[in-house]
Amino acid sequence: MNRDLLIKELRKQPDVIWDIIVIGGGATGLGIALDGASRGYKTLLLEQSDFAKATSSRSTKLVHGGVRYMAQGDLMLVMEALHERGIMLKNAPHLTFDQEFIIPVYTLWNALMYTVGLKFYDLLAGRLSMGKSYFINREKTLTRLPLLMPKGLKGGVVYHDGQFDDSRMALALAKSCVDKGGLVLNYFKVTGLLKNEKSKINGVSAKDTISGEEFYLKANLVINATGVFADDVARMDNPEAKPTVKPSQGVHIVLDKSFLLSDSAIMIPKTSDGRVLFAIPWYNEVVIGTTDTPLDTISLEPVALEQEIDFILRTAELYLVKSPRREDILCIFAGLRPLAANPDNPVSTKEVSRRHKITFSNSGLLTIIGGKWTTYRLMAEETIYAAIKAGFLEKRKCVTSNLKLTGLSATNYSSRLHIYGEGSSEIEKLIIEKPGLGILIDSRLPYSRAEITWICRNEMPMTVEDILARRTRALFLNARASADMASEVSAVMAEESGCDLKWQKQQLESYFQLVKNYI
DSSP: OHHHHHHHHHHHHOOOEEEEEOOOSSSHHHHHHHHHHHHHOEEEEEEEEEEETTGGGSSEEEOOHHHHHHHOOHHHHHHHHHHHHHHHHHTTTTTEEEEEEEEEEESSSHHHHHHHHHHHHHHGGGGOSSSSSSEEEHHHHHHHHTTTTOOOOOOEEEEEEEOHHHHHHHHHHHHHHTTTTTESSEEEEEEEEEETTTTEEEEEEEEEEETTTTTEEEEEEEEEEEEEGGGHHHHHHOOOOOOOOEEEEEEEEEEEEGGTOSSSSSEEEOTTTTEEEEEEETTTTTEEEOOOOEOOOOOOSSSOHHHHHHHHHHHHHBSSOOOOGGOSSSEEEEEEEEEEOOOOOOSOGGSSOOOEEEEEEETOOOOOOOOGGGGGHHHHHHHHHHHTTTSSSOOOOGGGGGSSSOOOGGGGSSSSSGGGHHHHEEEEEEEHHHHGGGSSSSSSSSBBBHHHHHHHHHHHOHHHHHHIIIOHHHHHHHHHHHHHHHHHHHHHHHHHHHHHEEEEEEHHHHHHHHHHHGG
C-alpha cells in the first residue's frame, strides 16, 4: 500500500460516485470495506488517525467465543463468535493461532462446574472446535503452569481459544481491501456529511490532515463505523441525535515472560469486580487484563487509572507465585469498548451484551456500533446485507468467509517475519542484500532495521508512533525499549520519505510524550 498513490487515485476521479464510503478504520470499518470491495462495490474508507489507532489495537489479543457471555446466557452470541473464530483462524493463519488456556480450580465444585461448562462451549463450537476441554489434576496443572499459586489448588480445566495480533490483522484487512480494488486512507478526517435537495446523505467532505487538502466525495451510501466516536458522526447528520454508545475502558498490563514461564494461558473466570481476567503469553511476554470502567468522556488516547492498574496487580498476586509489582510493568495500555447501550440504562458495562447494532437515520446514514474483534467479519456481512435490503446497493454475494488474508503457505510460518504476510520474503531479501539491516534495533525487542524499511515502503505509516505501536508492537511489548528505538526509527522514516531533521525532532518529542501514558 502506498498512500501517495492512493490519494493520486482519489484525485483522478473527482466526480466519481462511490458505492460505499466507510468512516472509521478500526476492525469494524476495515471489515466492512473489505466485504464491500470483495463483492465488487466501489469502496472508499477514511480514517481520521491511523488504522486501528484506538480500540482495535488495544484488545486482549483473543479470538474467542466468550466464556463470560455463555455464563450470561447469550448462547447465540457465543455460537456466532465460535463460528467466526474458526473462520478467522483459517483465513489469517499468519496472525492467529491456537492458544491453550487453563482455569485453575481451588474447590471441587468449581472443578465440576467449569468442566461441564466448557464441554458445552466445545459443543457450541461444533465442527470448528479447536480441541476438547478436560480436567487435569493438581500435579499436571502445576507442570503446565509452574508459577501458579499452589496453595489449595485442586487442578485445572483445559480448553482452547484463539489468539492474534490485532493491529497487524487490521493492516491485513486494509491491504486485502486495496488488493480487491478498494481505497483505504489513514489521516483522512471526515469533516461533514453532504446532502442532496431531499436532505438525504450523498457523500462526505474530508480533509487530508497530513497535507491539509480538502475533498468532497459523493457516495450512494455512507457508513458510520467509528466505534466510540459514532455519536460524533451521528451529530454531523442530526445535531439532536441521541447518544447510542456507552463507552467502557479496559486496561491491560504487560509483564516479562518470567512471571508465567508457560506456553499455556491462565483464565480467572470471576474476579472481585465480576469480570474475567486473563494472563496470556504474547510475543514472548505476558499480557494480563482486563478491567471494566464506565467512562463519560472518550479520546483517541485513553489513560489507565491507578485503581485499574492496582486491581490487575492485586488479582494477579492471588494466582501467581511471583507477585508482580508496579516497577515490573513493561507496558500499560487502555482501550475503550464501544458498547451498544443506552447511557441512561443503569445496567453495568460488564453486563452489557457485546452484540452489535445496525441502524439507519432518516437521511440514510448507516451506523454500526458494538461488537468485538472476533465477529468483525460477520458484522461486516450483516452491515452490507442491511444496505442491500434497504435499497442502497444492488444484491451481491458475500465472499469473505473463504477469503484468505495472506498468500503464505504453511511452510512459511517458521520465521517470525510471517506476521508480514507475503512481505516476509521481501524483508528477508533486504537482509540478504544488506546483512546489517537484519541487526536488531534494540536487544529487548525483536525488530530489525529491515522491517522498519519495508514497513515504510508498504504500510503507509505517517508517524513514529504508527510504526512502534501498530506496524510493530514495540510500544505494547516494552514501552521504554520502544522509546529507545524511536530515534533510529525516525531516521529510517526520514530517509524513506525525505523528511528533514525538524520533522524527526517533532516526531520524537511527540512519541516521548505518548510513551509516558504507557509506563
